[in-house]
Amino acid sequence: MSSAPAKSYTIGGFVYHPHFRELVKGNTTTRLEERAAQALDMLCRNNDKVVSRDELIQEIWQGRVVSDNSVAVVISDLRKAFNDDARAPKIIQTVPKRGYRALDVTLQEEAVTAPITGHVAALSVARNKGLEYMGFAACISCSLALIVYFIT
16 A cells, blocks of 8 residues: 555545545445546646636547537536536536536545545455455365365
């Protein structure tokens, strides 16, 4: 694990963990789709500054040709995750003819490397390759022992 602090953002009562693509509010964790997470990360990094459609396309789709609706769909997905209303935005504001802006974003540097949620804590143990291989080897050994026992 990296010793560098993990970054997260507080946005309108939610905490966003870019590394895990997770949006947390209270006990509820929402895993974001990759493109939605990239868009939110870009909006957060440019806190309160307008990010154009072209900038989002360049960052998310690496400049590939996409339909005009692609960015709007990703922003719509984010608004659903935040339960935000485009007509009265509290999280993501549309700036006509210019792009989008994240409102009220605060960067947090954390000493931990993962958000504190039940399923992420459980996954952190599984990510330890040494333990994973030891567990696999133990299962194989037990299986072989049972096979030998029942055959003889």
